[in-house]
Amino acid sequence: MQQSTMEMQQLAIDAGPQMLSVGTKNVFAAQPYKVGTQEFVGRNQEMRLITAAWLADRGSLPMSPLLIGEPGLGKNRLIYELAYRTGKDLYIFQGHEDVTAEDLACAVRFSDDANRKMDYVLSPLVTAMIRGGICFIDEIAKIRPRALALLVSVLDERRYIDSTLLGERVTAHPGFRFVAATNTADLEGNAMPEFLRSRMRPEIRIGYPPQEEINDIVAKRFPRLEEAIGELLDWFWELWDEKSKHLKSTTPPSPRDVIHVFSLAMSLADYARLGGNVESNDGVDPLIVGKSAVVVAKPMLAEAFHELFKTA
Incomplete structure (x- = not known):
């Protein structure tokens, strides 16, 4: 069955990355995760703690919670629900052992445009910082300390990130919020550096539901x-x-x-x-x-x- 012109245009809009201006450069933004509307069950206390940690006024800064728990207990689902309830765009970065500091900020790729050789592509973190969305780093404890060091200035009162590749400093939008999650075993095995863990508060333990x-x-x-x-x-x-x-x-x-x-x-x-x-x-x-x-x-x-x- 053929698609209508309107449907095809909508697919192109949904699939195509969007451009942003960062300093003197035009860059591609990461795409937000489209949160579904599936009914959420339980986790009222955890929802309360994260939401309270994110509240801020002009004289205070939002906190950056760390969710800790065994696999399969709904850590990700909890963040999806928070994004749905707050109406904020959700940008997800998947942590793993090979992540570099620059991966957390920006990447380059060969361009499809004949007028340029390379494209800059912002990470989910930096896109969320610019647009005032939520950045969720999943399995953050899998990322090596050397790469995580780039997050220090994001999670304290400075609220900015420096990208060597871009040659720019990106300051967070007031609406930017950060949250991360880790499996218990990864946190114990990799020993997330204290210089970062001390900035990620509160630590919220996600236990087995009844x-x-x-x-x-x-x-x-x-x-x-x-x-x-x-x-x-x-x-x-x-x-x-x-x-x-x-x-x-x-x-x-x-x-x-x-x-x-x-x-x-x-x-x-x-x-x-x-x-x-x-x-x-x-x-x-x-x-x-x-x-x-x-x-x-x-x-x-x-x-x-x-x-x-x-x-x-």
């Missing part, structure tokens, strides 16, 4: 299960209790773990409903199923559970 909250998350995530969700959740917790007793473990599951189990169980049910036929028909993607209700039998949930936790 069972009732996980049930609510799953019920809202999978409306196709309809009335069967309660019975399936009870069955999931029975399976989890058996696993915990076998391993002599008291660690609860993460919301991500539970979502994966139910996602696979639903996919197994859809596969069975299709009779295993996933051949394309009239150009329709066979791997995209509808939104109609799906019946997940207990054996399918058990299969998904044991498949995802078979190494545990």
Whole structure:
């Protein structure tokens, strides 16, 4: 099916990077993450602390929280919800071991424009600083201290960043807000330098949510299960209790773990409903199923559970 001219123009607008002026240079800006409107569950205290830390007036500066917790507990989802509630653009930088200081500020690439050889591309951090958005650095503890040193002037009263590549100093917009997250193991193993960690306050521990909250998350995530969700959740917790007793473990599951189990169980049910036929028909993607209700039998949930936790 052909797209209309308006749809194609909108795709071009959404996909194309936007230009900004920094000093004497025209540079490409990073694109914000488009936050969805999926209903958020729980984390009221954490939401309260981060929001309070970001409040500021002309005589004070916003704080820069650090979220610490195990994988799969919803650290990222919490930031997405904050961006949605505040209406601010969210710019995400993914931390890893090979990040350099200049990666946090600006990069260059070969230009598609015949009139110039290279393009400057701002990082999510610097774009957020210029536009007054939120910069979220995920897995910040994976970044080496030498690169993190560039953040010092961003997170104190100076609120600027110097880019050697640009040859410019970028001062943060008053609306700029910063937050970072790290997995507990990365923080302990890499020992984030104190010169940076002392500037990232408050430190907010993201713990395992209670069972009732996980049930609510799953019920809202999978409306196709309809009335069967309660019975399936009870069955999931029975399976989890058996696993915990076998391993002599008291660690609860993460919301991500539970979502994966139910996602696979639903996919197994859809596969069975299709009779295993996933051949394309009239150009329709066979791997995209509808939104109609799906019946997940207990054996399918058990299969998904044991498949995802078979190494545990």
